[in-house]
Amino acid sequence: MAGTDEVQELADRALEVFERWKGSRQALSRKNLCDMLDCNDRVLRDALRELRVRGYLIVADPAGGYRFARYGEEVYGYVSTLTSRIQSLREVCEAMTTAAQRKFGPRREQLNLL
Numbered sequence: 001m002a003g004t005d006e007v008q009e010l011a012d013r014a015l016e017v018f019e020r021w022k023g024s025r026q027a028l029s030r031k032n033l034c035d036m037l038d039c040n041d042r043v044l045r046d047a048l049r050e051l052r053v054r055g056y057l058i059v060a061d062p063a064g065g066y067r068f069a070r071y072g073e074e075v076y077g078y079v080s081t082l083t084s085r086i087q088s089l090r091e092v093c094e095a096m097t098t099a100a101q102r103k104f105g106p107r108r109e110q111l112n113l114l
Contacts, residue, residue, distance in 0.1 A: 010047040011054070013037055018051075018058065018068055027065030 017036055021028055028036075034044050048066060051058055057069040059078040069075045101107070 006043060007046045007050050010037060010039055010043055011050040014044070014047050015051055015056065018056070018066075022068055024067070027061035027063065027067040029065040033066065 014033065014037060030041060030044060034041060048058055057075050058066055059069045059074050061067055
């Protein structure tokens with residue numbers, strides 16, 4: 001994740017853009033947001049995460065881009081996609097951990113030298 005101060009500042013600027021765009025039928029594409037905010041894709045995604053954690057209901061539009069949710073079902077649908085991704089990532093983590101244990105043995109805790 002990018003530096004916390006950088007993400008916080010970008011999140012605040014992105015929020016201003018979303019507030020101005022509120023009510024539009026069209027979502028803001030990631031490329032347009034990056035261009036408007038003069039940032040790269042990774043930092044933008046971190047800023048969007050920050051805004052969502054703050055409680056702003058920014059959803060990924062099915063047609064592409066990002067916008068404020070207009071209805072609860074949009075939020076619940078977006079959360080459902082996140083939950084599915086979490087489950088998929090959990091499966092990968094479990095499979096890789098099992099394979100690593102078979103190949104390298106159980107994980108050893110690192111020594112805390114501080």
